[in-house]
Amino acid sequence: MQEIDAISVEDLTKIYAGKVVAVDHASFRVKQGEIFGLLGLNGAGKSTTIKMLATIVSPTSGNARVLGYDISKEGLEIRKRIGVVQQLESYDRNLTARTSLALYASLWGVDKKEFSNRINALIDKFELGEVLDRKIRWLSYGQRRRLQVLREFLHDCEILILDEPTVGMDVLARRAFLDFCKERVKGEKSTIFYTTHIVSEAEYLCDRVAIIHHGKIIALDSPKELKKKYTDAKTVCVVLKDDSYLTKLVKVLDGMQNVTRKEIMEDTPEIHIVSQDPFKLIYDLSSLFQSDSYEVESMSLTEPSLEDVIVGLVGDQTNNGVK
Amino acid sequence: MVANSSFAGNVISLTLRNFRASLDREFLVIQLVLPLFFIFVAGFGYTLIVPHVQGISYETFLATGAIAMTVMSSSMLSGTMIWFDRNFRMFEQILMGPFTKLQYITSVTLSVILTALASAALVFLVSLTVSTGVILSVGSILELFGSLILGSLFFGGFGIFVSLRVKSSEALAATMNLMFFVFTFLSSVFYPSSSKYLVLRVIFEVNPLTYVADLVRRSLVGLSSFNPKAEVIALIIEGALMIYLASWSINRIEL
Numbered sequence: 320m321q322e323i324d325a326i327s328v329e330d331l332t333k334i335y336a337g338k339v340v341a342v343d344h345a346s347f348r349v350k351q352g353e354i355f356g357l358l359g360l361n362g363a364g365k366s367t368t369i370k371m372l373a374t375i376v377s378p379t380s381g382n383a384r385v386l387g388y389d390i391s392k393e394g395l396e397i398r399k400r401i402g403v404v405q406q407l408e409s410y411d412r413n414l415t416a417r418t419s420l421a422l423y424a425s426l427w428g429v430d431k432k433e434f435s436n437r438i439n440a441l442i443d444k445f446e447l448g449e450v451l452d453r454k455i456r457w458l459s460y461g462q463r464r465r466l467q468v469l470r471e472f473l474h475d476c477e478i479l480i481l482d483e484p485t486v487g488m489d490v491l492a493r494r495a496f497l498d499f500c501k502e503r504v505k506g507e508k509s510t511i512f513y514t515t516h517i518v519s520e521a522e523y524l525c526d527r528v529a530i531i532h533h534g535k536i537i538a539l540d541s542p543k544e545l546k547k548k549y550t551d552a553k554t555v556c557v558v559l560k561d562d563s564y565l566t567k568l569v570k571v572l573d574g575m576q577n578v579t580r581k582e583i584m585e586d587t588p589e590i591h592i593v594s595q596d597p598f599k600l601i602y603d604l605s606s607l608f609q610s611d612s613y614e615v616e617s618m619s620l621t622e623p624s625l626e627d628v629i630v631g632l633v634g635d636q637t638n639n640g641v642k
Numbered sequence: 643m644v645a646n647s648s649f650a651g652n653v654i655s656l657t658l659r660n661f662r663a664s665l666d667r668e669f670l671v672i673q674l675v676l677p678l679f680f681i682f683v684a685g686f687g688y689t690l691i692v693p694h695v696q697g698i699s700y701e702t703f704l705a706t707g708a709i710a711m712t713v714m715s716s717s718m719l720s721g722t723m724i725w726f727d728r729n730f731r732m733f734e735q736i737l738m739g740p741f742t743k744l745q746y747i748t749s750v751t752l753s754v755i756l757t758a759l760a761s762a763a764l765v766f767l768v769s770l771t772v773s774t775g776v777i778l779s780v781g782s783i784l785e786l787f788g789s790l791i792l793g794s795l796f797f798g799g800f801g802i803f804v805s806l807r808v809k810s811s812e813a814l815a816a817t818m819n820l821m822f823f824v825f826t827f828l829s830s831v832f833y834p835s836s837s838k839y840l841v842l843r844v845i846f847e848v849n850p851l852t853y854v855a856d857l858v859r860r861s862l863v864g865l866s867s868f869n870p871k872a873e874v875i876a877l878i879i880e881g882a883l884m885i886y887l888a889s890w891s892i893n894r895i896e897l
Contacts, residue, residue: 335896373738375897399740409731411663422659426739428647 323387325351325478325510326372330381333367333534341367343534344381349512351477354504356525357514358629364534365514366406369482372512373403386477402471406482406514408463412456416447416466419455420473427474437473444499445469446492461487468496472503478510479503485520497524518626528625532633542625549631550623552579553597557604558616559588571607575600580631588616593627652741656749657756663732664723665757673715677708677765680832681772696834698775698863705769706862707831709786710793710855712765714825716758717794718818720750721801725814728805734897743892747802751885754798755791762790766862775863782861789857792877796850797825799884806891825851835867850880 326349333342342364349355357365370376372385374394383390385397411419417438424434442448445465450458455466464487471479481500485493497520504511515521521528522542529539538545559565565588572578572592577600580593594600597620608615647655685704695703727733736746766786770776800821808814828842829835829851836843846852853873860866 370897375734375737395740395742398738401738403735403738405731405734405738407731409735411732412726412730413666414663418662422662426655426659426736426741 322351324384325349325353326355326383326385326512328368328372328381328383331368331371331378331383332380333364333371333376334379340534342371342378342531345531345534345536346381347529347536347539349510351510352504352508353526354500354511354513354524356521356528357512357531358516358518358521358528358625359514359531360516360633363531365516365531366482367534368531369403369406369480369512369514372397373401373480374398400477401480402474402476402478403480404468404471404482404484406486408460409467410455410463413454415452415454416458417451420466420470423470424473429474434473441469441472444495461489461492464488465492465496476509478512480512482514483516484513485515485517493520500524518624518629522625530629530632537632538628545628546623546625549628550593552593552595552627552631553623554621554627555592555594555597555600555604556617556619556621557590557592558618559590560614560616562588564588564611564613565590567611568607575603580634593623593631647740649745652745653749653752656736656741656746657752660723660749660753664726665719665753666722669719669722670716670757670761673719674712674761674764676715677712678768680708680711681705681765681769685772696865696867698859698865699773702773702775702863703859703865704832705773706859707855708769709762709765709790710829710851710858711826711831712762713758713790713793713854714797714851715822716761717754717797718801718822719757720754720798721805721814721818723750723753724802724805725811729811737897744889747885747888747892750802751795751798754801755794758794758798759787759790773863777862777864785861786858789854789861789874789877792874792881793850793854795881796877796884799881799888802888803884803891806888806895825849830855830867848876848880850877853877 328345328347331342331345332340334340345364345368357368359365367376371378371390372383374390374397377391386400388396390397411422414422420438421431421434424437429437442451445468447462447465447469450462455463458466464484468481468484485496488496500511500513501524503509513521513525525542527539527541528545529536531537538549540548557568559568565583568590569581569583572581577594577596578592579595582591584590592600601618601620604618681701681704685701688704689700692700694700724733727736737743801818804817804821805814808817826832828845829849830846831851835846835852853868853876856867857870857873860870
């Protein structure tokens with residue numbers, strides 16, 4: 320018997336106020352036990368997609384099923400089986416962290432003993448032990464955010480929907496959280512639907528990612544396959560000794576045919592050049608520096624990242640007038 | 643792996659949550675000061691000018707009116723409860739959980755009805771110190787609580803409706819303050835429901851607070867200006883209409 324998809328989305332569209340297209344005929348499937356990422360720039364349609372999957376926003380057209388249940392007709396059945404971390408903060412301002420968590424768990428039918436077991440198992444992972452008895456309104460943004468994420472791990476659910484959950488977390492907390500998500504999926508065979516605009520996170524965490532831009536899904540595959548499919552180019556990083564040569568270098572690069580894209584770093588005299596023929600580029604640049612008797616600090620070749628894929632794809636889509 | 647609970651179970655869980663998370667105890671205490679102020683300060687003062695109204699002492703008239711007013715102000719806390727849930731996004735969070743909008747609205751209404759009854763009971767006990775001729779029987783207490791619940795249903799629904807329609811906390815506070823005065827001063831809380839202007843007389847007679855105040859006086863001191871059956875029916879209709887409007891608003895809200 321064929322396993323039901325965790326999520327299946329067909330031509331899902333949401334138009335606000337009859338004119339703002341937030342999600343535009345999106346289609347994708349998420350398998351059970353998968354960590355699926357939805358990547359996109361701010362305002363790309365990630366949160367609206369999540370709100371439709373969580374059944375608090377109705378689609379304008381198209382449909383989706385979560386664990387086989389129709390989002391338009393069987394919302395309650397879906398909401399019983401999912402946990403959602405919203406992109407924006409949500410909390411009870413007057414309560415202590417412990418009371419708030421206990422109340423939230425009780426809403427999901429978790430009894431006191433089970434709550435106690437679960438909170439003890441989770442609290443250190445989220446580094447909230449010291450602030451558990453403090454009022455939430457006195458916690459830092461990062462602590463409140465960790466509390467909000469932890470809350471969804473207190474109750475049972477088959478799909479965790481996480482909308483930019485690491486916003487406000489520091490680097491260590493973020494990495495620990497991503498590892499925890501991986502463990503959770505392995506251990507409990509649950510599914511994670513994850514949105515982020517931090518591409519490195521998705522690359523580290525997700526089995527497959529879909530890239531959404533202006534509400535449209537413009538690419539979908541594993542991070543590895545996406546890099547293979549959409550970037551046969553590589554990046555040449557040139558670090559100059561100072562800014563004095565930068566203007567000339569940019570002018571020369573503008574005239575080169577095998578330069579796909581270039582990015583000047585903000586704080587350092589460094590330029591990243593994406594090229595389909597990086598070896599020829601390195602040769603050309605070496606000749607240039609030699610003829611100008613200019614010594615570069617360093618020149619290196621790097622593999623493309625998922626970020627390169629997105630920049631390339633989103634740039635192409637925008638240039639093609641898809642808005 | 644599935645969160646399963648009955649409609650009533652979910653409403654009770656949400657109501658308990660509302661009490662812990664959304665009711666500000668300081669605010670509750672402060673809003674009880676106003677009716678007590680009317681009973682003990684304004685009441686004593688006005689009694690010097692108006693000793694009796696419709697055959698009862700003005701202090702008794704005002705104290706019974708203050709019970710009705712307390713129910714209104716406590717029930718309108720539903721607006722603040724929903725507003726804070728919306729503002730801190732617990733509204734969306736709860737609706738993304740195993741609950742329906744109807745369960746959420748019912749829990750808020752139940753929370754304010756219980757709060758209103760507790761507040762009114764407190765004001766009632768305090769008002770006994772100044773009221774004369776109060777009938778205390780099981781029947782009168784049941785009649786009193788029945789009318790308070792009906793009133794609470796209307797004003798709870800009204801609070802929910804307003805909080806779902808306004809766009810800012812300032813607008814919510816301004817609307818609630820304005821409506822508090824409109825409902826109070828165009829009702830029979832402070833004086834008998836009559837006016838030389840037809841428009842005001844009509845407003846007096848459709849204002850649910852007039853019915854609540856009148857039913858409270860009937861149950862406690864046997865004074866009634868209207869037909870009590872008609873008042874109960876009117877309160878049921880107005881309460882149902884307001885709850886319907888609240889449900890309509892919550893279903894239309896864009897999250």
